[in-house]
Amino acid sequence: MEECYMKISVVIAYHDEKQYIKDCLASLAEQTFQDFEVILVCDGCEAPEEGIPETLNIVTVMQEEKGVAGARNAGIEKAQGEYVVFLDADDYLAEDTLEALAEKAEPETVVYISKTETWYSRKVYQDNGEKLDEQNDTNGDEGEETKVDPENPYEYLIANTKKWQNISTLGLLIPRRLLIENPIRFCEELEYDSDIPVLMEILAKAPKTVYQEKGTYIKRKHNDPINLPSLLQKKDATKKVAEAMKSYEMASRFVDKENGRAFHYRFAMCLVTMIAPFMIESKAAERKETAKELKQTLEILGKDGWAEIPLKHHPRKLIAYGLAGDADKIVKKTRNHARRQTLFRVCTSRAKCKRYLYEKVFSKMKMLDDMVIFESFFGKSYSDSPKYIFEYMNETYPGKYRYMWVNAGKKLNLPYPSKQMKRFSFKYFFYMARAKYIVFNGRQPQYFIKRKGNVFLETWHGTPLKKLVFDMEDVTTASPLYKEQFYIQTRSWDYLVAPNRFSEDVFRHAFMYDGKMLETGYPRNDILYCQDKEKRMREIKEELHLPQDKKIILYAPTWRDDEFYGHAKYKFTLQLDLAKMQKELGDEYIILLRTHYFIADVLDLSEYEGFAYNLSKYDDIARLYLISDVLITDYSSVFFDYANLRRPMLFFTYDLEKYRSVLRGFYIDVEEELPGPMLMTTDEVIGALQNIENVVTEYSDKYTAFCDKYCAWEDGTAAKKVVETVFSDKSNK
Incomplete structure (x- = not known):
């Protein structure tokens, strides 16, 4: 065997995993042990150009595509280290891993360490990954949990795996002499299971095996199996x-x-x-x-x-x-x-019983051709585009359809005759299986059955500001299976409503949606173009017991997902100084607060009675837009809808520096495109309100450009256009 020039050769089979290789190599660059080389075998692809740490000793091998087995074999031939470690291009190592392996290294000894799995990038994993993975455990298991002895490699490396394909050589410190002299190579005829015979041969021929409790091999699972499936997900x-x-x-x-x-x-x-x-x-x-x-x-x-x-x-x-x-x-x-x-x-299980009846009984029953089911925000409110489609249909086609609204357990206040059903009740499954028309503004359950003749209208619920679904890298606020689930769900959508060209383009790639797009604007914004605007404004103010002679400020901040101090225990510190605002503006203005429902009950505005009103639980924010003279928001997408009124908007971005990393996950450059000033303090907000005409003048051109881009399709007739298309489409008859 050739002379060894370093302790370890890390062999990486690279097959154009551009989105993962940066984390992989960064984890090597930050190892506490540095006596190693990296053999990067580019299997039928170009070498990566970005994210290559300059400190790494990388030997690049180019070859025609031979698969993982062929790439690893090429790496063995090129390696010059005393030991070989196999690392997949989409995985990474804890910082002490190579040091831990080297610590136990002895001639002719195979060292193995623990492995863990994660759905997340290296940064997210280091920050909070273990907790997130524990919350989102989606692993199935082949058989019962088996207690294993870590000192027994057969138990630890084989019985401890969850699937046959999980058996692997990854993370082992293998003497190169053992691989060369036997010789041990991966079978290139096997695309998925080439590790298994190699591992068993290594264990059989290694004179000694040692378990090292320090160090961790981190196996990254792919959260986008539609576009970027791992071998396990193919x-x-x-x-x-x-x-x-x-x-x-x-x-x-x-x-x-x-x-x-x-x-x-x-x-x-x-x-x-x-x-x-x-x-x-x-x-x-x-x-x-x-x-x-x-x-x-x-x-x-x-x-x-x-x-x-x-x-x-x-x-x-x-x-x-x-x-x-x-x-x-x-x-x-x-x-x-x-x-x-x-x-x-x-x-x-009552829940499993409902599902069974839905799939095996209810979905086989005759479809109700005149039944329309509506759901807004998972049954939590009577609002958004489903509300305005429902009202238009009742006004235009009285008696033609039967309606069913989904609620979350609390009866909705509906202005027209309609039955209601609690989400996930037996009644819910019965009608979801039989209704011809379904109108939702969010996703349907994963197990929804799209029957022949079903018409599914998805209105969605806003112009996208934060990146969505397939445009996201890490998914930390939903199931790691979110992308796959979303893809399956969107295959059932017959129509998707887009409020503007920008949204249509985003929906196409972010949802991977190739179905019918309704270029109509949002039905929920029709009220902002109503002909009897003054009359409606008076009625809404009377409904909410608001003074008719005061101007109204609507403050609608986004939800900060770090605002909690325990499970389901949310906190919110109001950064606007309401006392100062009341003193300076109280003669002319009142302020309505519309916060996330998580913190609706946290706000105590009793000392500002007559000036500040907590309307966080008010169902329909569009009606609050209509009565408001000025909007104050931050990174919430509400400003896309409010812009239809062409009224002033102020952006209270007091934590801009903290949020810059979040802003990089936005579709627009908020600092360039926002049609109003970004303000950092209450004094700046008060000053802008006291000089609101100057603000309007200063941002006039930017506001016009903003409306041209995001409001061009809105004209107050979106519900009419949607209904005439969906419920008159001959293909739906």
Whole structure:
């Protein structure tokens, strides 16, 4: 073997993972141990150009595409370190990992460490990743949790994995001599499971293995399996099943009776969770061929050998049927097992029972062609575009349709005849399965069934300011599966309402939506163009018990997601000095506060009675826009809608410096485009209000440009246009 020039060679198989490689290399640059080289094997792609730390000793290898196995083999050949560590391009290491591995390094000794999984980029993981991952655990498990001995590599590296494909060589410190002299190489015929035979051969041929409790290999799961699937997320069932059996066969040569139980158990779980379900979905010929291959695979251990593996009844029966090559019995047993599990869940869970009835009973019933279901903000309010579509339909087509509104448990105050149902009640599932028309301003449940003849109108709920769905890198405020779930949900949308060209363009790429886009403006903004504006303003003020002779300031700040001090315990510190504002402006103005509903009850405005009003729980913010003379906001998208009134807007951005990192996640440059001044103090806000005419003049050109871009489609007839398209479209009949 050639002379070793450094302690460790880190081999990275790179296949154009541009969005991940920066974190991967940054984690290496910040290692506390620096006696290593990086072998970056570019597998059928160009070398990355951005985010390459200058301090790293990187050897770049260019090759035609051969897959992960071929790239790692090329890395082994190029490596000059005494030891080799395999690192995937989308993963990263804790800062002390290489030092921890080197600390335990001995000649002919394989060192292994703990692995963890995360959905997040390195920065997010370092800041709060472990907590987020714990909250968003979406892992399924192949079998029961198994207590493992970390000092036993077969248990720790195999039994401790959740899936067959999770068995890997990643994060091991492997003597290069062991790889070169045996020789040990990855099988390039295997795309998904090439690690498994290599790991088993390494463990079989290594004179010694050592567990190091320090250091962590961080496996990053992809939150966008639609555009950027990892190998685990690729939909390639036929090949994955074939490779599972092939890799088991190859690896079995290196497994003895003493150390093989964990290995064979994990394959049995693979049969239960992957191979048997695949056979259910397969056509007869493919099912028969799979059963034949499975029989040959299971015969490697044999009937007596499998009898010694600790398995429960279901996997043991599948093993028996597999050894007999009986595809029909495998399928029947798997189906019956699934039915028993479903029956148990249905009988013991009210929620599961509703879902079952929805999918198996209600969705098979006759569709109600005159039924329209409306939902606004998950049933929390009677508001937004669904409200104005509902009112237009009642005024224009009285008696033609039956209506059903979804509520969140509290009855909505509706001006026209309509039934109501609580979200996720039995009634909800019954009508969601049968109504022809569905009008939502948010996402439908993940399990929604799009029946033939269903018409789904998605109005959405605002011009996008913060980046959405597929334009986001990390998803920290929703499930890590958010992107995949969103993609599936949008496939059911027949129509999507866009308020302006900018929004349409964003919706197309952020939602990956290629369906019908309604270029109508938002129905919720029709009220801002009403002909009887003065009359409505008086009525709204009377409804809210507001003085008719005072000008109105609407303060609508965005929700800061760091404003809490415990689970479901929210705080809010009002930065506007209401006492000073009342003293300086109280003769001319009153102020309405519209904050996030999380903190609606936190505000105590009792000492400002007659000047400040808490309307955070008022359903329809559009009606508050209509009566307001000035809007004060910050980073909330409310200003897109309010601009339709062409009234002054002030932006109270007191925490601008703190928020700059957030602003980078916005679609627009707020400091360049906002049609009003950005103010940092209450005194500046008061000064702007006292000189509001000067503000209007100063920002006139910018305001005009803003309206041309974001309000051009709004004219007060959006509801009419939407209804005439959706409910008169011949294709929907």
